Amino acid sequence: MWNKIAIFIIKNRLRLLIVLAMLTAFMAYKAKDAEMSYDFANVVSQDDVDMQYFQRFKQTFGEDGNILVVGMQDNKVYKLENFKELKALSEHLAQVEGVKAVISLPNLVQVVKDTAERKFTTSQIFDAFPGTQPQLDSLLKVVRNQGFYDGQIINDKTGATLIAITVEPEFLNSARRGEVMDNITEHTETFSKSTGIKLHYAGLPFVRAVMTTKVAAEMKMFLLLALLVTGVTLFIFFRSLYAVLFPLLMISIVVVWVLGTLSLLGYKISLLTGLIPAILVVIGIPNSTYLLTRYHYDYRKHGNKILALSRVISKIGVVNLVTNTTTAIGFVVFTFTQVAILYEFGVVAGINIFVTFIISIVLIPVVFSYLPPPTARQLRHLNAKPLNKLLEFIDYIVHEKRHLVYFFTILTLVLSLWGIYKVKTVSYMVDDLPEESSVNADLAFFENHFNGVMPLEIIVDTGVKQGVMRLPNLGKLNQLENFLRTQPILSAPISVVGLVKTATQAFYGGDPGSYRLPDNTERNFIFSYLAKQGEGANQRLLRSFVDSTGQQARISLKVADAGSRVLDTLIINKIKPELHEIYGGEGVTVEEAGNTMTFTRDDSGAQTTVSLTGTTLLFIKGNEYLINNLRSSLILAFVLVTIVIALLFKSVRVVVISLIPNMIPLLIAGGLMGFFNIPLKPSTALIFSIALGIAIDDSIHFLAKYRSELLSNGFNISRAITTSLTEAGTSMIYTSIILFFGFVIFAFSEFGGTKALGVLMSVSLLIALFTNLIILPTLLMSFDSGKYERDPYALIEHYDEYYLEHDDEELDLNQLKIKFEEEILEEDKNL
Numbered sequence: 084m085w086n087k088i089a090i091f092i093i094k095n096r097l098r099l100l101i102v103l104a105m106l107t108a109f110m111a112y113k114a115k116d117a118e119m120s121y122d123f124a125n126v127v128s129q130d131d132v133d134m135q136y137f138q139r140f141k142q143t144f145g146e147d148g149n150i151l152v153v154g155m156q157d158n159k160v161y162k163l164e165n166f167k168e169l170k171a172l173s174e175h176l177a178q179v180e181g182v183k184a185v186i187s188l189p190n191l192v193q194v195v196k197d198t199a200e201r202k203f204t205t206s207q208i209f210d211a212f213p214g215t216q217p218q219l220d221s222l223l224k225v226v227r228n229q230g231f232y233d234g235q236i237i238n239d240k241t242g243a244t245l246i247a248i249t250v251e252p253e254f255l256n257s258a259r260r261g262e263v264m265d266n267i268t269e270h271t272e273t274f275s276k277s278t279g280i281k282l283h284y285a286g287l288p289f290v291r292a293v294m295t296t297k298v299a300a301e302m303k304m305f306l307l308l309a310l311l312v313t314g315v316t317l318f319i320f321f322r323s324l325y326a327v328l329f330p331l332l333m334i335s336i337v338v339v340w341v342l343g344t345l346s347l348l349g350y351k352i353s354l355l356t357g358l359i360p361a362i363l364v365v366i367g368i369p370n371s372t373y374l375l376t377r378y379h380y381d382y383r384k385h386g387n388k389i390l391a392l393s394r395v396i397s398k399i400g401v402v403n404l405v406t407n408t409t410t411a412i413g414f415v416v417f418t419f420t421q422v423a424i425l426y427e428f429g430v431v432a433g434i435n436i437f438v439t440f441i442i443s444i445v446l447i448p449v450v451f452s453y454l455p456p457p458t459a460r461q462l463r464h465l466n467a468k469p470l471n472k473l474l475e476f477i478d479y480i481v482h483e484k485r486h487l488v489y490f491f492t493i494l495t496l497v498l499s500l501w502g503i504y505k506v507k508t509v510s511y512m513v514d515d516l517p518e519e520s521s522v523n524a525d526l527a528f529f530e531n532h533f534n535g536v537m538p539l540e541i542i543v544d545t546g547v548k549q550g551v552m553r554l555p556n557l558g559k560l561n562q563l564e565n566f567l568r569t570q571p572i573l574s575a576p577i578s579v580v581g582l583v584k585t586a587t588q589a590f591y592g593g594d595p596g597s598y599r600l601p602d603n604t605e606r607n608f609i610f611s612y613l614a615k616q617g618e619g620a621n622q623r624l625l626r627s628f629v630d631s632t633g634q635q636a637r638i639s640l641k642v643a644d645a646g647s648r649v650l651d652t653l654i655i656n657k658i659k660p661e662l663h664e665i666y667g668g669e670g671v672t673v674e675e676a677g678n679t680m681t682f683t684r685d686d687s688g689a690q691t692t693v694s695l696t697g698t699t700l701l702f703i704k705g706n707e708y709l710i711n712n713l714r715s716s717l718i719l720a721f722v723l724v725t726i727v728i729a730l731l732f733k734s735v736r737v738v739v740i741s742l743i744p745n746m747i748p749l750l751i752a753g754g755l756m757g758f759f760n761i762p763l764k765p766s767t768a769l770i771f772s773i774a775l776g777i778a779i780d781d782s783i784h785f786l787a788k789y790r791s792e793l794l795s796n797g798f799n800i801s802r803a804i805t806t807s808l809t810e811a812g813t814s815m816i817y818t819s820i821i822l823f824f825g826f827v828i829f830a831f832s833e834f835g836g837t838k839a840l841g842v843l844m845s846v847s848l849l850i851a852l853f854t855n856l857i858i859l860p861t862l863l864m865s866f867d868s869g870k871y872e873r874d875p876y877a878l879i880e881h882y883d884e885y886y887l888e889h890d891d892e893e894l895d896l897n898q899l900k901i902k903f904e905e906e907i908l909e910e911d912k913n914l
């Protein structure tokens with residue numbers, strides 16, 4: 084079959100080039116519509132109980148992750164002239180398109196008692212803007228007397244204050260978010276320059292905007308670096324501009340197809356899919372390397388360019404198809420996770436790996452059929468002395484030092500398992516940004532002064548309409564809030580309790596000592612005032628923390644980005660036991676479903692349900708969900724690769740022998756993670772199935788050559804291994820070096836996960852090269868019997884990477900259309 088494919092490609096080379104050009108032009112047209120992803124993907128299953136509750140929470144109370152905060156800690160802000168600038172900044176920010184609301188010191192309100200109307204009203208604290216510094220100081224004292232704002236807008240102990248900017252949801256997850264962020268920072272930077280006050284930024288809208296911008300920039304950087312690195316490596320190997328330009332042309336076409344595929348499938352460029360173009364540059368170039376190396380070997384044997392190119396297709400085609408299949412398996416397994424970002428990553432990468440195979444098997448032979456044959460200088464790499472010396476040394480070790488190979492292999496595995504035992508699983512909201520990033524520095528500012536900015540929500544469902552405003556329920560909410568205030572990684576909570584306390588304070592003329600819940604005697608008076616609120620600012624604020632039925636109360640908190648382990652400890656070992664203490668007790672049955680706890684009184688059946696939710700919890704849970712799915716993906720990849728090897732060689736012994744040297748690099752990578760304190764998280768868990776799919780390619784090439792040499796050398800295992808190392812080893816080293824340097828470029832990423840992926844992938848693939856050059860042949864020497872009979876159903880029988888030198892009739896390129904097929908068939912008969 085592959086002979087017919089070779090004939091078809093060579094005979095129809097011009098037509099195929101035209102078709103390829105037209106299809107690429109179409110994909111380029113679609114690629115222009117590829118869009119960036121502007122949201123954190125929901126990676127938790129929609130069937131998950133916590134995800135379902137979070138969706139209900141958003142329907143009731145709205146988005147929890149749409150607040151951008153701008154903080155400052157400088158006494159200069161409390162000087163009259165600078166305070167005027169702060170007021171002007173707040174007004175300008177409120178006018179920015181996409182900004183829903185702005186809360187800052189100059190526009191804070193206080194609740195006051197209207198005795199005539201017997202209701203509470205709100206008034207601007209700075210309504211009559213101060214004209215002197217003493218007036219400003221007096222009004223700032225009023226702010227500090229409002230207990231509701233302590234720890235929210237101002238930290239009275241450190242003097243830090245912040246501006247809270249709420250972004251419209253429709254702008255939050257669209258391309259216009261960047262424009263909103265730019266407009267906001269334009270005003271804040273003007274303020275900073277005019278006052279000399281340093282500003283700090285945080286909040287999910289800001290973090291997402293920064294990450295989106297960096298993803299777009301790094302996608303371009305990695306693509307250029309990948310092209311540069313692979314191009315230089317190809318030139319060093321082949322000493323030919325043709326061998327550099329056309330493989331790079333081929334892979335550039337693939338990049339266009341990747342972007343076109345994203346657009347056609349309606350996917351967006353995310354942190355993962357943004358890596359695909361550069362990854363395919365790295366893993367696509369080896370296709371060209373194998374094709375060109377085979378072309379040069381073949382041409383050197385008989386000097387017939389067309390025959391050499393036809394052999395490239397017919398003999399390398401099937402093995403490249405198999406190796407591309409195993410590589411694709413490392414990505415396609417992600418489509419079984421039912422996680423959107425992984426599914427899209429697997430689909431786009433899997434499709435385009437096979438696109439890479441098709442384009443390379445067509446473009447490289449066709450283009451080189453039009454070019455002059457390789458010169459003696461360009462063929463010189465086949466006799467590279469340092470490379471040959473290395474392969475001779477490896478051959479010596481395999482034949483003479485097998486006991487040392489096994490000793491160091493076992494020692495390495497023991498150390499790796501020890502390292503794996505030390506690996507920790509932990510993730511952060513801004514996990515991928517480096518510690519020295521300004522985002523992390525600003526995040527530290529808010530954690531120091533306001534205990535964090537990442538959203539965390541607690542919803543208490545009293546089970547009774549208007550149950551929230553009953554004093555016993557308010558008392559329990561207050562008890563819970565008092566506990567939450569003691570936790571160092573949580574901000575001061577804000578809820579209906581604070582609003583009722585503020586009302587009590589207003590009822591007593593703003594006395595700071597009256598910031599408390601009313602007692603039974605005061606309740607009727609204060610609540611009668613609250614009942615006349617109408618639809619004013621107080622009522623709207625109340626609706627932010629109590630649902631329309633008065634049954635559910637919302638406690639809104641901000642949490643430090645302390646990591647999944649600390650957050651899990653806080654929830655499981657501290658908050659949930661406290662909830663048991665407050666809402667449980669004797670005669671109360673407790674049921675848990677995810678982060679929701681239902682307390683049922685045995686005597687009356689009355690229920691109180693407390694749920695922890697929010698973007699932070701779902702993000703952390705999503706990372707754990709990803710890691711669990713990636714473990715399953717690795718197992719699935721292992722199974723699928725095993726099946727491919729079994730179909731290829733039809734030998735259980737070969738399957739076992741081939742898998743061992745490819746599992747060792749993965750174990751070493753896991754050990755390195757433990758020793759260098761690299762946590763297991765989605766970005767690092769990602770590498771194992773990908774590395775397995777790529778590393779197994781070397782085993783396939785080596786074993787294919789080995790089986791061929793067994794037949795050619797009378798089933799002499801020693802001689803077959805020596806020849807296989809000499810000939811197949813060259814291509815293996817070339818491709819592995821390209822893969823190593825190609826993945827190393829990801830170490831220059833600003834994202835910690837991407838950096839770890841690059842380092843671990845490059846190290847794993849480099850180790851895989853030596854395990855396949857040393858451990859694989861060592862295992863064959865020890866455990867392969869050398870007895871081998873042809874199996875017509877084994878795919879490997881259709882592959883012969885190198886064949887013995889023979890006399891070939893030179894084919895006339897001008898007569899190719901008429902005589903090519905007959906001459907190739909005749910050559911086959913002469914073999």
